[in-house]
Amino acid sequence: MSNEVCPLCHTTHTAIFSQDQQRLYWQCQHCCLVFVARADLLSPEAERQHYLLHNNDVADVGYRQFLSKLANPLLSELGKEVKQGLDFGCGPGPLLAKMLSEAGHAMQVWDPFFANNPDVLTRQYDFISCTEAIEHFVNPSREWQLWLELLKPTGLLAIMTKYYPDAAAFTNWYYKRDPTHISFFSMQTFQWLAQQYHLQVAFPTNDVVIFRKAG
Template sequence: MSACPLCHHASTATYAQDRLRAYFQCPKCQLIFADPAAKLTPEQELAVYQQHENNPEDQGYRRFLNRLAAPLAERLASPPLSGLDFGSGPGPTLSVMLSEIGYNVAIYDPYFANEPAVLAQRYDFVTCTEAIEHFNTPAKEWGQLVSMVKPGGWLGIMTKLATSADEFARWHYKNDPTHVSFFSRETFRFLAQRDELEVEFVGNDVILLRKTQ
């Protein structure tokens, strides 16, 4: 298989196969990724995303996002601070929740809020909830996320973490055809060490990274 799409390590190995596609793993950063040949077209991706019913009025969805919002807010200085929610989706909600606390939060989404100007700014915090697993070119998007965080700022990620090959074979998370990049604790530890970040794992699917430089 070709080079890792996250760390560009020269070789990767077959990790799993299901009825839809093959999966590969990088021995260096441990990223698991779906066969690029099986990826959806942008039109097919958009059709899936348009089925999502994210809504700021949905209290269950707010409770879900609060698993990231609450620990992030505990670590941030008092408002006002500026932030960006990257991959905000068709019904931006986390940005609304953080704005209610007093933070100034911009949004970006390649399909629903495609305003490239916000990507040229730097922020006290950047959030990316249930989006990093959709990255077809994770080296590019990860670099973008890190570059937008000011020194001393925070990057908050929410994604389900891969554990073992046996669990992966039964994992519902891989069955979404728009999920193409699967991170583990080892992957985030690799990225944290490489990019001079401090990493904290909050529960099973929330990762907080502080930019030290």
């Protein structure tokens, strides 16, 4: 079996990390991304149908509390002045965008299945948020390049996703059971991205990372 190409840094310096009855998982030895073998990916329609099963109700108090893990540190960084923001991968219930709008910021949303408005990808933003979406990216290097184009100088990129555990714990890790979760990140991966793209990086809470683009 030949090594799969890392979908984040494009190296072939990869090795098998784990395997279960459904899928094979590779780990990049360069950027530390863990990713699902390309042969085991869902079709786009099967992926969309799975998202429709998610209960992302904008009126759900528990969901709001969950999203506040990212919203609170992001709002602290943004300050009082009104900023232009994009919630990237908002899903069928764009509650985070609503929360950030309630805090006074001007929000746009984008999602390949539920808010596919290419117009919002033609302007620049003071900040981009991405909660529980980056793990769904088939080719995360593509989104990274796009985000860097969409962010204004000194702009913020705030991401929430679960960091993967070691190989032994990964075997029974609940987060990988979702068939649409295909790209798994670690703190080392985010530090590599910060270095690669000359970004400042902070880890304000568990599962949350905030990048700042250079001026």
